[in-house]
Amino acid sequence: xxxxxxxxxxxQLRTPLVASASPLSQEIDGIRRLEDAGASAVVxxxxxxxxxxxxxxxxxxxxxxxxxxxxxxxxxxxxxxxFRTGPEExxxxxxxxxxxxxxxxxxxLNGTSLxxxxxxxxxxxxxxxxxxxCNIYSIPTDPNLTSSAVEEQYLDILRAVKSAVSIPVAVxxxxxxxxxxxxxxxxxxxxxxxxxxxxxxxQPDINLDELEIQPNVLLSTPQALRLPLTWIGILFGxxxxxxxxxxxxxxxxxxxxxxMAGADVTMLCSTLLRNGIGHxxxxxxxxxxxxxxxxxxxxxxxxxxxxxxxCPNPSAFERAQYMKAVKGVxxxxxxxxxxxxxxxxx
Numbered sequence: 377x378x379x380x381x382x383x384x385x386x387x388q389l390r391t392p393l394v395a396s397a398s399p400l401s402q403e404i405d406g407i408r409r410l411e412d413a414g415a416s417a418v419v420x421x422x423x424x425x426x427x428x429x430x431x432x433x434x435x436x437x438x439x440x441x442x443x444x445x446x447x448x449x450x451x452x453x454x455x456x457x458x459f460r461t462g463p464e465e466x467x468x469x470x471x472x473x474x475x476x477x478x479x480x481x482x483x484x485l486n487g488t489s490l491x492x493x494x495x496x497x498x499x500x501x502x503x504x505x506x507x508x509x510c511n512i513y514s515i516p517t518d519p520n521l522t523s524s525a526v527e528e529q530y531l532d533i534l535r536a537v538k539s540a541v542s543i544p545v546a547v548x549x550x551x552x553x554x555x556x557x558x559x560x561x562x563x564x565x566x567x568x569x570x571x572x573x574x575x576x577x578x579q580p581d582i583n584l585d586e587l588e589i590q591p592n593v594l595l596s597t598p599q600a601l602r603l604p605l606t607w608i609g610i611l612f613g614x615x616x617x618x619x620x621x622x623x624x625x626x627x628x629x630x631x632x633x634x635x636m637a638g639a640d641v642t643m644l645c646s647t648l649l650r651n652g653i654g655h656x657x658x659x660x661x662x663x664x665x666x667x668x669x670x671x672x673x674x675x676x677x678x679x680x681x682x683x684x685x686x687c688p689n690p691s692a693f694e695r696a697q698y699m700k701a702v703k704g705v706x707x708x709x710x711x712x713x714x715x716x717x718x719x720x721x722x
Contacts, residue, residue, distance in 0.1 A: 380664070507543050598630060605637050637682055
């Protein structure tokens with residue numbers, strides 16, 4: 377019998393198919409449906425520190441409004457820091473999810489300050505999360521801020537969270553570092569149990585009718601697979617942290633490729649939003665079929681078999697392969713616009 381089991385963040389998972397953070401986990405019923413369809417773990421939607429701050433500010437405003445009219449009014453209410461505000465709904469959601477399903481529940485936190493990261497990480501652990509994914513989403517806009525300073529901010533967040541909790545901690549980051557390989561090693565040295573590759577930046581768009589900047593969220597396509605596949609293939613065997621692939625995972629073939637590159641788990645979001653939660657069942661069946669046809673007995677046997685350190689041609693992950701790709705386009709009868717679209721991956 378084919379063994380699909382894998383280990384991620386110290387958690388024994390039935391398969392490498394994990395539901396990543398998305399609106400699908402906002403309701404307990406959705407989490408149950410993800411488990412029933414085959415998700416081996418569920419990453420909850422992210423808890424944002426800015427949202428918590430706003431809720432606290434609004435509560436303070438409404439409590440304080442008009443109290444100066446009566447001298448004794450200030451004693452009617454406890455101080456704002458005594459109120460259970462902000463994360464309670466999210467923490468309760470973690471607690472209820474743990475009770476509702478048997479698969480691990482991984483919380484997702486997106487903070488803005490070291491104090492916020494550590495405070496909410498600690499509360500998330502107390503609520504019963506099996507692990508924590510630090511979703512570090514930051515776009516440096518200060519031209520005086522150096523790359524080394526930006527990198528140190530990321531590491532400071534990881535160290536602070538690690539000091540506040542005892543549950544496993546993964547870091548979800550973008551690929552935009554001057555040396556991603558070195559940054560991955562530094563995360564590993566700082567104690568990250570896993571790296572989630574990669575966070576997708578949602579660049580804004582311009583509404584020409586309203587003349588306003590507006591968010592523009594686009595679901596990923598299978599072409600987005602290339603970036604996590606490349607870096608997982610490079611990092612496999614070079615760091616101790618688990619490697620999770622996210623973005624571009626749409627079908628069973630995508631899962632196979634990422635496992636062979638070295639991923640411990642593959643995270644799915646866009647394909648489930650587009651095709652429905654039941655698509656998980658199709659992906660698992662397709663993975664089993666491919667492994668049976670190619671005589672693989674386990675995920676463990678597949679993992680990393682096509683990584684850079686095990687690949688007969690390690691340069692396939694480096695500059696030599698880029699040159700071959702560019703030269704290959706010259707032999708295809710394409711317009712200049714089509715050629716650029718292929719090379720840019722758009």
